[in-house]
Amino acid sequence: MSKITGSQAIIKCLQEEGVDTIFGFPGGAVIDLYDELLDSDIKHVLVRHEQGAVHAADGYARASGKVGVALLTSGPGATNGVTAIATAYMDSIPVVVFTGQVPRALIGNDAFQEVDIVGITRPCTKHNYLVSDPNELVATIREAFYLASSGRPGPVLIDLPKDVVASMMSFPDKKPIKMKTYQPTVDPHPGQVEKACKACLKAKRPMLYIGGGVILSNANKELTELAEKLSIPVTMTLMGLGGFPGTNPLSLGMLGMHGSYASNMAVAKSDLLIAVGARFDDRVTGRLDAFAPHAEIIHIDIDPTSISKNVDVDIPIVADCKHALRAMNSWFDDAKQFDGKAIKEKHKPWLEQVAQWNEKHPLTYHEEGDIIKPQYVIEVLNKLTGGDAIITTEVGQNQMWAAQFYKFNEPRRLLTSGGLGTMGYGLPAAIGAKLAFPDKTVIDVAGDGSIQMNIQELATARQYNAPVKVAILNNGYLGMVRQWQELFYNKRYSATVMEVTPDFVELAKAYGAVGLRATTKDEVEPVIKEALATDNLVIMDFAVSREEGVFPMVPAGKATTEMLLV
Amino acid sequence: MKHTLSVLLQNKPGALSRVTGLFSGRGFNIESLCVAETLDSKVSCMTLVTRGDDAIVEQITKQLHKLIDVIKVTDITEGEFVEREMVLIRVKAEANTRAEVLRIIDIFRGKVVDVSPTTYTVEITGQETKIKAVIDILRPIGIKEIIRTGTIATARAPKN
Numbered sequence: 240m241s242k243i244t245g246s247q248a249i250i251k252c253l254q255e256e257g258v259d260t261i262f263g264f265p266g267g268a269v270i271d272l273y274d275e276l277l278d279s280d281i282k283h284v285l286v287r288h289e290q291g292a293v294h295a296a297d298g299y300a301r302a303s304g305k306v307g308v309a310l311l312t313s314g315p316g317a318t319n320g321v322t323a324i325a326t327a328y329m330d331s332i333p334v335v336v337f338t339g340q341v342p343r344a345l346i347g348n349d350a351f352q353e354v355d356i357v358g359i360t361r362p363c364t365k366h367n368y369l370v371s372d373p374n375e376l377v378a379t380i381r382e383a384f385y386l387a388s389s390g391r392p393g394p395v396l397i398d399l400p401k402d403v404v405a406s407m408m409s410f411p412d413k414k415p416i417k418m419k420t421y422q423p424t425v426d427p428h429p430g431q432v433e434k435a436c437k438a439c440l441k442a443k444r445p446m447l448y449i450g451g452g453v454i455l456s457n458a459n460k461e462l463t464e465l466a467e468k469l470s471i472p473v474t475m476t477l478m479g480l481g482g483f484p485g486t487n488p489l490s491l492g493m494l495g496m497h498g499s500y501a502s503n504m505a506v507a508k509s510d511l512l513i514a515v516g517a518r519f520d521d522r523v524t525g526r527l528d529a530f531a532p533h534a535e536i537i538h539i540d541i542d543p544t545s546i547s548k549n550v551d552v553d554i555p556i557v558a559d560c561k562h563a564l565r566a567m568n569s570w571f572d573d574a575k576q577f578d579g580k581a582i583k584e585k586h587k588p589w590l591e592q593v594a595q596w597n598e599k600h601p602l603t604y605h606e607e608g609d610i611i612k613p614q615y616v617i618e619v620l621n622k623l624t625g626g627d628a629i630i631t632t633e634v635g636q637n638q639m640w641a642a643q644f645y646k647f648n649e650p651r652r653l654l655t656s657g658g659l660g661t662m663g664y665g666l667p668a669a670i671g672a673k674l675a676f677p678d679k680t681v682i683d684v685a686g687d688g689s690i691q692m693n694i695q696e697l698a699t700a701r702q703y704n705a706p707v708k709v710a711i712l713n714n715g716y717l718g719m720v721r722q723w724q725e726l727f728y729n730k731r732y733s734a735t736v737m738e739v740t741p742d743f744v745e746l747a748k749a750y751g752a753v754g755l756r757a758t759t760k761d762e763v764e765p766v767i768k769e770a771l772a773t774d775n776l777v778i779m780d781f782a783v784s785r786e787e788g789v790f791p792m793v794p795a796g797k798a799t800t801e802m803l804l805v
Numbered sequence: 806m807k808h809t810l811s812v813l814l815q816n817k818p819g820a821l822s823r824v825t826g827l828f829s830g831r832g833f834n835i836e837s838l839c840v841a842e843t844l845d846s847k848v849s850c851m852t853l854v855t856r857g858d859d860a861i862v863e864q865i866t867k868q869l870h871k872l873i874d875v876i877k878v879t880d881i882t883e884g885e886f887v888e889r890e891m892v893l894i895r896v897k898a899e900a901n902t903r904a905e906v907l908r909i910i911d912i913f914r915g916k917v918v919d920v921s922p923t924t925y926t927v928e929i930t931g932q933e934t935k936i937k938a939v940i941d942i943l944r945p946i947g948i949k950e951i952i953r954t955g956t957i958a959t960a961r962a963p964k965n
Contacts, residue, residue: 357819358819358822361819361822361823361826362826362827362830365873366873369818369819371818386873418873419876420815420873420874420875420876421873542871543867543870543871544864544867544868544870544871547860547863548864551860
């Protein structure tokens with residue numbers, strides 16, 4: 240068999256995996272691979288900071304469902320990527336990150352731009368590798384893609400010593416990957432499915448509580464079928480938004496710390512909680528002993544460690560959400576004792592109760608004359624995009640308002656850092672999503688604080704023709720921390736006042752983008768219309784009411800029924 | 806409650822630190838840890854002693870399983886098992902105590918492995934309770950140093 244270089248082997252592996260776009264930043268340790276990239280048909284997107292590369296790969300992955308790929312150099316290139324790797328890890332996003340490494344002979348010598356990135360990323364990757372034998376390079380890359388995208392997905396890092404990449408090697412044919420130590424359970428146990436279905440038949444006040452797993456396993460159709468078949472109201476985690484249509488009458492929106500009143504009340508009063516691809520995160524449960532205290536709990540998750548981690552589960556189903564939901568749906572289709580009409584009739588009082596909660600305290604905000612309310616901006620974005628844009632967010636108030644007021648009807652429309660809560664995620668992720676779907680409108684809902692954390696990526700968006708729209712809800716504060724200080728620290732605003740921010744309209748111009756500003760309510764709609772009409776990259780600067788809070792709010796450590804309301 | 810876990814894992818660089826990192830990162834405790842190659846040189850066996858209630862030990866077991874390098878995790882305290890630990894004790898042995906130390910070591914079926922004019926270094930093997938008993942009885946005589954291997958354990962083979 241003829242031999243090829245490590246660089247050529249890597250490119251061949253990427254092509255084999257169907258990778259068309261990668262995000263990266265070159266350096267000495269990966270210069271051979273960059274040289275080879277010039278001759279390939281893979282599109283390389285040069286970011287302005289390595290964190291942006293991995294976030295963009297992550298956004299590309301979340302929007303498309305494919306594996307996102309980033310390429311970073313050794314040392315600082317690799318460490319700059321760590322925050323973004325941890326972001327992907329916490330949200331179970333399939334990303335493969337290649338990092339350069341010094342030649343094998345220099346490893347451990349404190350060589351120039353050397354860092355133990357495998358050691359550093361061990362706790363924030365699904366798995367990682369240092370390729371120390373050129374003959375294992377190809378197998379390692381194939382295994383990395385398999386691991387990243389199967390089971391509970393996640394980021395996988397491959398550290399590439401420079402001399403390994405420069406070595407000559409053979410390129411064996413690809414065989415199906417079988418790993419002795421890794422065999423995720425995809426199909427549900429039929430006995431558990433039956434138990435779960437019978438519990439559903441018995442319940443009077445059932446609730447579906449769905450998370451990012453529904454989106455990762457593309458199970459939204461199966462989920463909708465189940466909810467409608469049995470008339471079960473659905474609440475979603477931040478990561479689960481879009482897993483069930485936000486405008487469906489059974490949707491109660493998000494639950495948890497900034498969830499809807501109806502969601503939190505319904506979970507608290509339910510007698511059966513069906514958790515699907517969600518992990519009972521502290522932002523969802525609030526005080527644990529008061530979370531769903533009357534409910535029997537069914538938990539469908541592909542990761543056994545998620546089950547009974549925080550909340551004791553009565554009926555665990557370890558499986559891919561799509562497979563488990565499909566099995567439940569067909570159980571009901573086959574079951575003689577299942578009478579859809581009777582079930583709907585039985586759940587009627589419960590749905591009426593839920594509707595009453597919704598009417599009593601809907602998601603809302605107070606209008607204040609001419610002043611732009613941030614929630615209003617999201618409502619207008621929702622209206623003018625028909626709820627069909629891909630929305631990325633930064634982290635904080637902007638993220639919560641986007642989650643509350645944009646109605647996500649489709650999966651993979653909300654890209655947000657849920658687990659790690661990474662400010663600076665939204666812009667690079669938007670670029671990744673836009674490159675995956677050039678014809679879709681992609682909007683980064685941002686705050687004036689977090690947009691500055693990766694604002695350098697505006698140049699990337701311009702260079703690669705990724706005309707995303709950035710909507711800055713500008714209140715001159717680090718708003719979420721300010722809100723906590725207002726509520727719990729006697730308005731002592733320690734380090735949350737952004738006394739100096741750039742003029743975002745001028746800044747847009749400096750990057751060759753379009754800058755628009757709205758300072759009164761009636762300017763909001765024209766600005767968004769103009770932004771959506773232009774082909775260019777746009778920054779919209781909305782001067783919003785400065786001390787607006789996100790409500791409802793469950794103070795940290797309280798029961799989710801103890802909500803502060805508008 | 807104390808649990809002894811037997812973990813088979815790939816004998817690869819970094820595999821051990823994946824396990825120890827998991828324990829420190831998630832706040833699980835490790836009382837002792839012993840690891841060495843098995844008959845198959847590609848596989849290591851680790852005996853790990855930890856403490857926690859059932860929920861914590863279940864989480865530990867699942868999290869260990871989740872590591873890609875881990876092949877098999879057994880909580881051997883769930884059934885019958887044999888466990889052993891070895892300890893090297895340097896104990897004061899002066900004219901008036903030398904004979905007594907030897908007698909004690911003999912009772913515990915230990916061996917003297919090194920001798921100096923004022924000390925014996927003795928080797929004792931056994932269960933944790935036996936090791937503790939030896940230490941307790943030698944302590945008043947004067948223990949200079951203790952080195953323990955940590956526990957290794959295996960489930961008893963089925964008898965039929």
